[in-house]
Amino acid sequence: MKRSRLQTARPRTALRCIFSSYNGRVKTADVIIAGGGIIGLSAALELAQKGFRVRVMERGRVMSEASWAAAGMLAAEDPTHPAELAQLATLSIHLYPEYLNTIERLSGRLVPLRTRATLQTSGNDGGFHHHDTATCFAISAQEAQRRIPGLASRSHSYLWLEEVSLDPRDLCAALPLAAAAAGVVLQENTEVLAIDGQDGWVEIRTESGTDSAGAFINCCGAWAATVQNLSLERPAAAVEPWKGQMMMVRLKPPLDLEYALRTPEVYLVPRGGGQIAIGATVERVGFDRRVEPSAVAWLRALAAELWPPIASAEVVESWTGLRPGTKDGLPLIGGAGQPHCWVATGHFRNGILLAPATGLIVRQLLEGNPPEVSLAAFNPAR
Ligand SMILES: Cc1cc2nc3c(=O)[nH]c(=O)nc-3n(C[C@H](O)[C@H](O)[C@H](O)COP(=O)(O)OP(=O)(O)OC[C@H]3O[C@@H](n4cnc5c(N)ncnc54)[C@H](O)[C@@H]3O)c2cc1C
Incomplete structure (x- = not known):
């Protein structure tokens, strides 16, 4: 993304507006x-x-x-x-x-950008409802494998998105x-x-x-x-928590992944130095934030199915977060x-x-x- 510089002057206009009827309270x-x-x-x-x-x-x-x-x-x-x-x-x-x-x-x-494009694949139920744009367009399976060496061969639809990520x-x-x-x-x-x-x-x-x-x-x-x-x-x-379990793996050097990969079930987001965040479960289980080894293993298996080098990567961390869902x-x-x-x-x-x-x-x-x-x-x- 192109970065533009912001002006540094701080406007002094806003304080009047909504607080005029404040009645002198401290x-x-x-x-x-x-x-x-x-x-x-x-x-x-x-x-x-x-x-x-x-x-x-x-x-x-x-x-x-x-x-x-x-x-x-x-x-x-x-x-x-x-x-x-x-x-x-x-x-x-x-x-x-x-x-x-x-x-x-x-x-x-x-706060550097960690990736500058994402390959998104559809699920087993068909393709995407989208219109190609300059930054989001369909590509063939062969093209997807050319852009992402090691990508497993699947019969799904592929979208290439000029989408960025950060850590x-x-x-x-x-x-x-x-x-x-x-x-x-x-x-x-x-x-x-x-x-x-x-x-x-x-x-x-x-x-x-x-x-x-x-x-x-x-x-x-x-x-x-x-x-x-x-x-x-x-x-x-009503806002309620939706638990997400995630993990981080480290690839064996010199292996690395340049782009993010996303399917309906799993995503892989490179964070530099061979580290890849893999996520995430979407669970409606209240405020529970335990990491479950079976969920982490499931995520890893899905990720390795998509991009097999994950199978030999070292697991360095796992964690959970609670998304605010409606x-x-x-x-x-x-x-x-x-x-x-x-x-x-x-x-x-x-x-x-x-x-x-x-x-x-x-x-x-x-x-x-x-x-x-x-x-x-x-x-x-x-
Ligand atoms: C596993 C996972 C992966 C995700 N991946 C992405 C992604 O790739 N891209 C993306 O855009 N989004 C992603 N999200 C979603 C994103 O993280 C959330 O939508 C976003 O962080 C919500 O921000 P927030 O400030 O509303 O909530 P939070 O970051 O949860 O902050 C809410 C804060 O309120 C505080 N708080 C709660 N109650 C009170 C109180 N009574 N008084 C004072 N403080 C209180 C809490 O302690 C907390 O610090 C992901 C989320 C998860 C869990």
Whole structure:
């Protein structure tokens, strides 16, 4: 992706807007965000850069849940995604170069792209519903094997996507530093228990007391529905955890894989130096985060079936993460049923991809401006 440089000046416009009826209460921030994953921190960074005073309250450590566990594919053109995601995904992938530039500039850490193309194969049930574009097009099995030496011969359809990936652990190191450098206060080990939206401000209750802010955003990922007083109980909008088990293998040098590979059941995402992340299960088992050896072995077998060199690779790590899922598989972005309360969560399998666009849209909503894309499909009250 082409990287463009961001301007460094910080606009000073935003603070007036929604907080004028604040009644003189002492507020600790203009905006308090619950949840320090990629969604919360991306919204915080976006808001802070526009002059908002932002505090992120994180129950544990920032960037240590789903955002840490992810594979890091920015699969904006995956034809198996719900059609309603297309606009948001397209906006986000266009924002990505600037997003990474900002993070790198503010944090002093690099977040390199690890791959620059993906081969996606269909399942046994036929081909893809897609139209060829300049960045996503069908190729033959022979061409797929030419591009990916060692690829097993299968009779499926093949798509070549000029899709990039990054290592979320690079983001875990850089994004909190960038947010802090932009002025965001990161308050770890602080669980938001309940919120109470009032006329002009929001009260945010934690174990250590009550804080006040001009606005509140629930970015608690798979735990979003546990914050009391938010209207997240409606069937379509209920957020719940979807467990994903992953593993990392290391290939025997000089063997390496240049591109990501993806089937409906498994994906392989190279992370450099012969290391390949393999994922992932999609399980509805509550907040259980145990790694099961049988699931890891299953993933490895599927990966080796697709690309046989995996069979002799060394297993270096396995882990789980809890994706924030909704009944219809779409995120919740919008008002959260109380004055000055918002929600941005439910990004399920695409939160790394969708973070820059979500951050931008959250900022536009708080400023009272029309969002860049239609949010009808993401309405938390649907
Ligand atoms: C195995 C796996 C692979 C994935 N691969 C990809 C991929 O390749 N590409 C992609 O785009 N996406 C991928 N995803 C999805 C992506 O990781 C998620 O959609 C994204 O990380 C969600 O970000 P989040 O900030 O909403 O949630 P999280 O990162 O889970 O952050 C939520 C935070 O809220 C905190 N919190 C919870 N409750 C409270 C509370 N009451 N008060 C304060 N803080 C609280 C939590 O501690 C947590 O830190 C993957 C996910 C998994 C699990």
